[in-house]
Amino acid sequence: MKVVVNADDFGYTKGNTAGIIEGYRRGIIRSTTALCNMPYLEWGKKLAEDCMDLGIGVHLTLTLGKSLTGVKSFTDAEGNFLSRKEIYAAELDMDEVYAEWKAQIERYIEVFGQLPTHLDSHHSVHDFNEKQKAVVLRLADEYGLYVRRYSPFTYVSGFYGPTATRETLIRLLEENKDKDIEIMTHPGFCDLELYRESSYSTHRVQELDVLCSEEVLHYVNESGIELAHYERR
Numbered sequence: 001m002k003v004v005v006n007a008d009d010f011g012y013t014k015g016n017t018a019g020i021i022e023g024y025r026r027g028i029i030r031s032t033t034a035l036c037n038m039p040y041l042e043w044g045k046k047l048a049e050d051c052m053d054l055g056i057g058v059h060l061t062l063t064l065g066k067s068l069t070g071v072k073s074f075t076d077a078e079g080n081f082l083s084r085k086e087i088y089a090a091e092l093d094m095d096e097v098y099a100e101w102k103a104q105i106e107r108y109i110e111v112f113g114q115l116p117t118h119l120d121s122h123h124s125v126h127d128f129n130e131k132q133k134a135v136v137l138r139l140a141d142e143y144g145l146y147v148r149r150y151s152p153f154t155y156v157s158g159f160y161g162p163t164a165t166r167e168t169l170i171r172l173l174e175e176n177k178d179k180d181i182e183i184m185t186h187p188g189f190c191d192l193e194l195y196r197e198s199s200y201s202t203h204r205v206q207e208l209d210v211l212c213s214e215e216v217l218h219y220v221n222e223s224g225i226e227l228a229h230y231e232r233r
Helices: 014-026 041-047 084-089 094-112 122-127 130-143 166-175 192-197 202-211 214-222
Strands: 002-010 031-034 055-060 118-121 154-156 181-185 226-228
Touching: 002 014, 002 055, 014 041, 014 192, 014 202, 031 118, 041 094, 055 094, 055 122, 094 130, 118 122, 118 130, 122 130, 166 202, 166 214
Parallel strands: 002 031, 002 181, 002 226, 031 055, 055 118, 154 181
Antiparallel strands: none
């Protein structure tokens, strides 16, 4: 059984990003996805330089931070993406979405000097509807990458907020024995920037505690689970 424990939001804030690295060093994280339009991407890259088996993909976004392409149709006057509610309600131009996401992937390649391991997205905008799903699958084909929910790893939900507990995590692993799965997580340290900007702030510390817990580590080791990350196609 291979399990991808993916930590979303790498590069969001320094505290959040450092917490992901802590979850790699002391816990079961072996995969993360980077917000390539955020200011701490390069800082995070340096932090992860000696994390040799940490796979890093791209966390595509239309709902957090600034646009890399300056598209006016889904940004405000300062170039920031519109809110999740506004983006979900809008009729987006898929050529503009394609250009924006491609720019985010290219930014990753510029900083890391290699292709990402895979693609997923912030607030699941990559497959919120069929048109956006088609865009991300097109990009995945162009770069030879897998995409969350469209890969050899079965996507398993249920680890978030009040359900982000040791008991829930072990139950999810137990229920999916003999499958190769991905579990989405949001661990991190809560610095002031994260606390002010994200409604999901202190919960990230709770998740990090679970992912580094002796109980979870023992279960993974005793069950013969292989902690993995995505490989390029």
